[in-house]
Every structure is written in structure tokens, then in C-alpha cells.
Amino acid sequence: MIPPPLPADEPRRLQALHRLDLLDTPPEERFDRxxxxxxxxxxxxxxxxxxxxxxxQWFKAKVxxxxxxxxxxxxxxxxxxxxxxxxxxPDALEDPRFSDNPLVTGDPLIRFYAGHPLHTPDxxxxxxxxxxxxxxxxxxxxxxxxxxxxxxxxELELNALTLQEARTALTQQERFFELSVDxxxxxxxxxxxxxxxxxxxxTLGYSEEALRTTSLLELVHPEDRAATRAWLEQGARGExxxxxxHRCRGRDGSWHWLQWNAxxxxxxxxxxxxxRDITEHKRLEAERREVERMKSEFVSTVSHELRxxxxxxxxSLGLLSGGVAGPLPTLAEEMIGIAHKNSERLIRLINxxxxxxxxxxxxxxxxxxxxxxxxxxxxxxxxxxxxxxxYGVTVETVVEAPxxxxxxxxDRFLQVLxxxxxxxxxxxxxxxxxxxxxxxxxxxxxxxxQDRGPGIPEAFHSRLFQKFAQADGSDxxxxxxxxxxLSISRGLVERMGGSLDFVTAENAGTTFRVELPEWCPVSSHxxxxxxx
Amino acid sequence: MTIRxxxxxxxxxxxxxxxxxxxxxxxGWQTVLxxxxxxxxxxxxAEGPDLILLDVMMPGxxxxxxxGKLRAQEATAKTPVIFMTAKxxxxxxxxxxxxGAVGVIGKPFDPMTLPAEIKRLLPxx
Numbered sequence: 174m175i176p177p178p179l180p181a182d183e184p185r186r187l188q189a190l191h192r193l194d195l196l197d198t199p200p201e202e203r204f205d206r207x208x209x210x211x212x213x214x215x216x217x218x219x220x221x222x223x224x225x226x227x228x229x230q231w232f233k234a235k236v237x238x239x240x241x242x243x244x245x246x247x248x249x250x251x252x253x254x255x256x257x258x259x260x261x262x263p264d265a266l267e268d269p270r271f272s273d274n275p276l277v278t279g280d281p282l283i284r285f286y287a288g289h290p291l292h293t294p295d296x297x298x299x300x301x302x303x304x305x306x307x308x309x310x311x312x313x314x315x316x317x318x319x320x321x322x323x324x325x326x327x328e329l330e331l332n333a334l335t336l337q338e339a340r341t342a343l344t345q346q347e348r349f350f351e352l353s354v355d356x357x358x359x360x361x362x363x364x365x366x367x368x369x370x371x372x373x374x375x376t377l378g379y380s381e382e383a384l385r386t387t388s389l390l391e392l393v394h395p396e397d398r399a400a401t402r403a404w405l406e407q408g409a410r411g412e413x414x415x416x417x418x419h420r421c422r423g424r425d426g427s428w429h430w431l432q433w434n435a436x437x438x439x440x441x442x443x444x445x446x447x448x449r450d451i452t453e454h455k456r457l458e459a460e461r462r463e464v465e466r467m468k469s470e471f472v473s474t475v476s477h478e479l480r481x482x483x484x485x486x487x488x489s490l491g492l493l494s495g496g497v498a499g500p501l502p503t504l505a506e507e508m509i510g511i512a513h514k515n516s517e518r519l520i521r522l523i524n525x526x527x528x529x530x531x532x533x534x535x536x537x538x539x540x541x542x543x544x545x546x547x548x549x550x551x552x553x554x555x556x557x558x559x560x561x562x563x564y565g566v567t568v569e570t571v572v573e574a575p576x577x578x579x580x581x582x583x584d585r586f587l588q589v590l591x592x593x594x595x596x597x598x599x600x601x602x603x604x605x606x607x608x609x610x611x612x613x614x615x616x617x618x619x620x621x622x623q624d625r626g627p628g629i630p631e632a633f634h635s636r637l638f639q640k641f642a643q644a645d646g647s648d649x650x651x652x653x654x655x656x657x658x659l660s661i662s663r664g665l666v667e668r669m670g671g672s673l674d675f676v677t678a679e680n681a682g683t684t685f686r687v688e689l690p691e692w693c694p695v696s697s698h699x700x701x702x703x704x705x
Numbered sequence: 706m707t708i709r710x711x712x713x714x715x716x717x718x719x720x721x722x723x724x725x726x727x728x729x730x731x732x733g734w735q736t737v738l739x740x741x742x743x744x745x746x747x748x749x750x751a752e753g754p755d756l757i758l759l760d761v762m763m764p765g766x767x768x769x770x771x772x773g774k775l776r777a778q779e780a781t782a783k784t785p786v787i788f789m790t791a792k793x794x795x796x797x798x799x800x801x802x803x804x805g806a807v808g809v810i811g812k813p814f815d816p817m818t819l820p821a822e823i824k825r826l827l828p829x830x
Contacts, residue, residue, distance in 0.1 A: 473792075480791040481717060484813035488723035495817040497730045520813055538795040584795075 175270045177251030182297065186254075187227060189297035193331060194338070196224060196231055203330045204234035211304060211323055212236040215316065219281065219305035222291070222327055223250045233300070238281060247276055253288040254298040259317050262286040264309035284309045287316075289324035294332055302327050356448040362409040362437060364389035364401075376450050378424030394420035394428060404433075411439030418451070430455045465534065472530040476523050483523070487516040518655075525657040529640065532664045539582045539668060543692040546579055546586075546611055546618060547572050553590035554609060560595060565603035568594070573612040578692040585665045589673075592658040593622040593685045600626035600683070613691065617671075620687045628679040637675070638663045706785070706827050710735040712754035714745040714771065715789070716763040723816050724758065732820030742766025746774045749781045756823070757781075758810075761790040761801070772804055787826055789814065 180186060190196070204222050211220040219237035223230045230248040232241055245251050249271065253260045265271040265283050277283050288303030302324040350357050350370040357370035366373075366385050374381055377392070393401045397419035404417045417433040435446035490513035492498065494506070501509060531537040554568050561568050590609075597607040601624045608623040629637065641656040659673075666673040671689035711734045713724045721738050728736045737752045739745040743766055749757060757775065761768035768788055775781040788801045791812040798809045808826030810819070 477791050480812055481720070484791075485717070485719035485723060487813050488720070488727070488816045491816050492723065492726050492730075495731070497726055497816075540795060 174247075174273045176246040177248065177255065180255055180298070185295075186297040186299060189293040189295055190224060190226065190299040193224075193293065193299065195233055195331070196226060198233075200234060203333075204327065207302070207323060207327055207330070208234045208236045211302065211320075214319070215287075215304050217285070217304040217306045221303050221305070222300065223248075223288075223303060224300035225250055225254050230300070237305075243276065247274055249274075249276075249283070249286045250288055250301040250303060253301045253303070254290050257290060257292075257298070259287060259289045259320055261312045261317070263311055266309075281305065282307045285312075287312050287320060289320045291324055291328050291331060293328075299331075353447075356431070356450070358446050358448070360389060360444045360446060362405050362439075362442045362444055364405055367443070373448075376423070376429060377421060389421075392421040394422070396420075405444070408435070408437035408444050409439065409442065411437065414444075428452075469530060469534045469536070472526065476527045476530075479523055480520075483516060483520055487513070487520065490516055522655045522657075525655050525661060528661050529657055529664070532661065532668070537665075537668065539585065541580045541582055541669065543578045543580050544583055544586075546577055546581075546620060546689075547575050549581075549583060549586055550590065550609055550611055550620065553587055553594055556587075556591065557594045557598065561598050561607070564598050564601060566598050566601040567606040568598075569606055569608050571608060571610040571612075573610065574618060577611065577613065577618050579618055579669075579671075579689040580692050581669045581689065582665075586669065589662045589665050589687060590620070590622070592662045593687075596658065596685075597622050597624035597626070597683075600624055602626065614688065616691060617688045618691045620689075621684050623682060623684040625682040628681055629675070629677040629683055630679065634677075638673075706755070706829075708732075708734050708755045708823075708827070710737060710752065710754045710756075711823075712737045712739060712745065712749055712752060712757045714739045714742070714757065714763075714768075715760040716740055717760075720760075720812075724819070727814075727816030727819045728758075731817060732823070734820070742768070742771035742774070745771050746778065746781075749775055749784065750778055753780060754784060756827070757784055757786045758823070759786050759788055759806075761788050761792075761797075769801070769804055772806065776805060785827060787823060 208220040208222055212218070217237075220235070221232050221238065222234040223232050225245060225248065228245050229242045230245055230250050232238070235241075249260070249262065252270065262268050262271060263285060265274065265277040265286060271277050271283070271286075274283070283305050285306035285308060286303065288301040290298040291300045291302060293299055302320065304320065350368065353370050353372055355370075356372040356376060358366055358373065359368040360366045365388050369381055369384055371381075373379070373384055377384075379387070390398060390401060390405075401417065401419050404414060408414050414433075414435045414437060417435075419431060419433075420428040421431050423429055429450050430452045431448040432451045433446055433448050435444050437444045490509055493501065493509045494513050528537070550570055550572065554570055557568060594607065594609065601607055605625045607625075608621075610619075610621045610623065612619050612621075638659050640660045663673045666687050666689070669689060671687055673685065673687050675683055675685045677683040711728050711732070713721060713728060713736055715721050715724065718740075721740065725736045725738060728734050737748055737754060739748045742763055745757065745759065759768045759771060763771075766774070768790075772786055772788075775784065775786065785807045786805070788806050788809045789812055790797070790801075790809060801809050807828070810822055810826075814822070
């Protein structure tokens, strides 16, 4: 007798066999029916589904045999798993490998054997479907084919989810359904619940039984019912489901905002859904919006209320300074001048705060038009001539891209230029010049304002565009700024689709750069007006 | 156009005082005052001003409503009106111009330059 040698992939083969989790499990009808059928079809007394373990072959299904396993050394099947082919032994007594095999010389007195290997998905041969007769016989080619087909059927069963696996999967799923903070459910596309997570009961206060006998639609707020129904119908048609938000009634009568994330299996008419209670989130969101609205209204009202007395203060001081009430004593004139200047500053501050508030609440009023930037630069310089003289600074304009146009709000663009220019003038030493330049950089237009001042200290770079940012409190006060200008300017430039940045070096000056997309004349021949 | 007489309408006493000083002393115009929309409508009919400076936010009858009343009475149907407002939002300016105002002046105004600003808004003489 020649015992079967071990296949080359024996360790991997054994792993694959053990992964099946079938060894030493009770008989199962799905395998039993195959061996019964094989025994009848081939007219043999014995048919087996065997699994070849480390030292034995174990029978998962058997017909005509009492033993549940035999030694691997004595086994015919140990030979079968060596190749992908069917092994046929027409007469064991004539085959030197088996003639003195105890299973041939003794019970069950094997004469004829035909076995086809069984494969796992990774190709390992873990066992056989085999036929045994106590008489020698031939095995036709057609019979070989039939046996191979039946072996493939066994393989399907072998690799199908086992009962145990199915049970494990189900337990895991049930655990998730129990533990999930979100409300998991499986429901029909008509809205009837089939399976529910515990979170449903915890959130809405109903028992699971009550929910199972209630349609989702009955729980939904009447105002949200039509949208929910449409959503379910969309699922029933097999369309992918968008997020849904609706209100569901709790047992105590309270309404809960639920946000759904769901998918459907249209063939089965089943919806797999995860609902999340976002009631608190909604409440906070509404509260936040209300606070935002109140803040906005407060700022607007306060600013407006401040303007009225300021109109009188500034007006009176302006008239006095302007000599409308006659000449003033020198000291009084000086004091009135200080008061007048500071009332102007207060007005600027209020205007800046209002602008910022509007920008943050998205209410800033914008009128984008495709405008030539050159004339806007000229207007800005013109408006700042007096200011420049006050500081003894000259302003030069370099327009390298005449006629270049961009989509801007003219007034707001001038406001940005005014801010950058006044900063540059303030920080320039007397006798210096400030350069305002318009040029093309790739496909964009760059407007830069360059001063020859002290530069911005590095420690201040990151805070430069923040509100009320000042490099040095005393310095800023000396320069009379509000600390809001750059923050507003950047916001305005961004609203116009551009960017605002700067380059600076200590004692070598600072250049602020506004970059905007150039309005391309090819895209439109007519001037257009746009109000976002 | 030539201005001789201006009607200034504002519910704030102080602003009326400053406005009057500005219009009369800086602008050199005769100035008539009204403290409400209703007073403005009757004063305008009685005085026949060349121009009306009209505050937007006033209790009772606001600026735009007052403008409607002014337009409805024959004596003031064509008198140029300039609005004054602290809320100088673009959309609002556009709305006031649509109502028939010749311009809008923001508050706080500078009394030393107010007459010049008014002249700038009016059609040339």
C-alpha cells in the first residue's frame, strides 16, 4: 500500500479547511441530499463528502457507511486532493496503491472508487465527493463529468455562509442595532418598520412593538408628511435617496427633528435607514441665528443712533471751525479743531464697524460692474492729494495695464484704495513717495500700493488683517487709525473675487497687493451689471 | 438751477439748527424749517421753496411718504427734493431716486460743504 503523500500547499490547505468551520459539525441536509442523489444516480452503495484533515478523513455527509472518519494514510481521498482531476480506481485489487489497503481487504471491502476534489475559493483542495462500490466497475467519461458537476455543487454549499456564521452575523447586527446612538432601522418602502434599533425607543419613547405596528408616516408631522411620502416613493422607484429632515412625534407628544441617511433595495422593497435626532442641533442653530440677528440689529441701531447726535456735534464743531460764528480765540480754535478732528474719527469708526457687521452678516450691499481700474486709481490719488501734502509725501501712479477692466463695485474698490493709500501715506517718512501701480500678473490684475516706511514688524504679520489689529497701540493712536481698515479691505476684495496680501521688509517699506481676475472682453462684448 | 429758498425737514431740533446755519450762512440761502412730514407738506405749499431737504426717518410720516404727499399737491408737485439719511445703503438710494428724489445726502453731513454738495446734485442752472 502506498499512503498518500502530502500536497505541496499542505499548511495553507489545512488553514482553508479549518476556516470552513465544518469539521466535526452535525450532519446537514444540504450535504446529505447530494450524497443521497449521487448514490442513486451512479448506482453505488456508498457516497461521501469527505474533508481531508491533518491525519484523518472526516465525512461531512455519507450514505452507506457507518464510520465517521478513517485514517488519512488509508484513505483514497488523500490521493484525490493531490490533483484537480477525478481519481477513478475501477478495481482496487488491481491497483498497487490500494490492493493491500485495509479498507479494501476488510470492511467496507472497497473495489471501485471514484472521487473528485472539492475546492475552497482560494483553490485549496480540502476534500472530495466520492463514490464507492464493493464491486469493480467502469466509469464512463460522461459519469466523470457528472461527478465533477456534483462536486461543484458541494463546493457551493461548502463555501456558502454556514448557519453559525449567519447566526454570528445576525447577532452582530442586533448588537449594533441595540448600541447605536443613531436610530437604525430596516423598513418597507411603504414606511412600515421591520427591524428597529433601541435608539428609536429611547428617543421617541415608544415600545418596539408599538413602533413595529406604526407606519413611519403616522409618526411624521403633518406638514412634513408629503415630503416624506415623496421620499419613500423615490426609494420605491429605486432612485438614490437624498438626506431627509422631518419631525416625528414622540410618545409624550413632543416633536423630534430627525435627519435621515438611507439606501433602498428596490427589488426587495426594503429601506435601510439611519435617523439622527437633531432636535437640539436645530434649537441651537435657531438660537444662534436669532442671536446673530439681534447682534446685527443692535449694531445697526446703535450705529444709527450714534450718528444722529454725532451729526449735531460734528456739524456744530465744523461750523465753529469754519468761522460761521465769527473768529475764535487761538486757544479755542485749537480746542475746537481737536474736537472736530476726533468727531470725524468717531464717524469713521462707526462707519467701519457698520461695514464689518454688514460684511459678516452677508448684508453688504454690492454692485459689481466691469470697470476700468485706471480711472479708479486716478480718482483715489486725486482724493488723497490733500492728505499726502499734510504728510509731505508725494503719490506717483504707474499704470502698466491701461484699459484693464475687472468686475468690481466702484465705490467699494475706491474704499479699499483709500484705506491702503491712507495707510501708506501715514507710514511714509516726510519727503518720500508712495507708488500706486496697476499691472498684469499672469491672468490677473494687480494693484499695489508701495510705501517707503519702516515696514511691518514680523511679529505682527499674522495679526495684520484681524479686527482692531494694531502693531503698536501708541503708534496706531498717533496715526489715528481704527484698526479695522485692513480687515474690511480684505473682506471687500474677497467679495469682488480677489485677494489682498502684502510684502514687507523692516526699514524698506511695505507693498500691499490687491489681485483681481481681469475681465476678459472675449467673454462679453456688452457691459453688464450684476447685483449679487 | 438757482436756489433762493430751501425747506429743511428734520425731526431733530439740533440738526435743524445746524442745517439752517449751514444753508443760510455757508450757502447764503433763505431757509425755512419743518419738524415733521405733515408740517413740511403745509410749509412747502405756503412758502414755495426752490428745494426741499427731507429727512428719511421721522416719526409719524416718514420721508418717502412725505414726498408722495408733496408730489400730490400742485404747488410742490415739481419741487426738487433731496433726501437725508443715516442709512445710506445703495439699494435704498436707488429706491429714493426711483421715488423722484434728485439725490441723497448721507448723515452726518459736513455743514461747511453741505451747500456745495446740494449744488452738485441739482441739475445745472
